[in-house]
Amino acid sequence: MPKSIRIQKTDFSLPVIQLVDYDISKxxxxxxQFMPISDKEFLSIPCVLSVEGEELEPTFFAQLLESLRQFGFLPVGIKTDNTSFIEQAKYAGLAVFNQKMNQLDLFDIALQNRKNQELEALQEAPETPKFLTHHRTICSGEQVYAEDCDLIVLGDVEQGAEVIADGNIYIGGSLLGKAYAGNSGLMNIDEISVRAYSFEPELVSIAGFYQLQEDIPQKYIGLSVKVSFEDQKLQYALE
Structure with a gap:
């Protein structure tokens, strides 16, 4: 997928206005002195404010921004340790620059933190198996369920037994019981199938669409068959 943005790590310098006096009138x-002589010369000058950590009147910051903008300055960020100023700057939509670190380094740190978080998430996430293998015959009255994966049965599925999978079902012996594939409904139904070496099911189902044995064409009964869902119905093919 093409990217919507491109990050250019350029040290784009801005003038810093450091306050040494906190009298708004002064x-x-x-x-x-920075006001243009005529409107034709008027340009907004992006700048960064640098404010020491002393306590000031609650309205000082708003008055300062208004005064700067009135005289052609456009504050885009602030450098300060003052907690109150930091909160007001965030509220005003200004960036808060780190006093102790180059701002370009902060971007690298943010990217690295994101990568570390993604790596931790991958390491903590349990690995979902692609298939569940059942190594024996499933007897009458038993049910085997393969959650979020395919089911492989290395044996028979006896009459009265059930096999259920959120993915595909592969049976190496006889399918005499019931088989439910695509059980979760989350997988692409066109990719789901039921396969059996000897196909004689009581019921076969894909994503909720099912047929009983009496509805299945008799020419497929007892043979090696693949069942899939196409054209809004179950389709049978010899294998």
């Missing part, structure tokens, strides 16, 4: 007076 800050505004000094910002006026």
């Amino acid at each position: 800050i505004s007076d000094e910002l006026k």
Whole structure:
């Protein structure tokens, strides 16, 4: 799948406005020198704010942003240790820059953390078997279920026994009981089949579509048969 974005790790430098005084009127007076002479020269200047960690009035940050924007500056982020400023910056949609690390390194760390999380998830996730193998005949009254996988029976399925699989069913001996393939309904029904070396089922089902023995064409009974679902009905083929 083509990517929707491309990340370019370029050190795109921005001017940093470091506050050394916290009087809004004085800050505004000094910002006026950057005002354009005419509207034709007006450009918004992206910048980063650097604020020391002292406690300030709750409204100071909002006033500061308004003053900066009024005089042509467009704050995009803030460098500070002040918890209150950090919360206000996030609320205003500004980035919070790390004081102790290069910002490009932060992107590498984020990618590595994502890879580590994905690797941990793969390691913790239990491996789902692709098939369940049953190594003996399934007797009358017994039921064998292969959850989320195929079922292979190395023996017979006697009359009165049931075999159920969320995937395919392969029977190396005689199928005399009932077979239910595609039980979960989550797998592609076109890929589900029931196969038996000797086909004489009481009932055969694929994803809920079933036929009793009396409805199955007699020419397939007792032979090696593959059952699949095509054209909205069960189809039989000799193997």
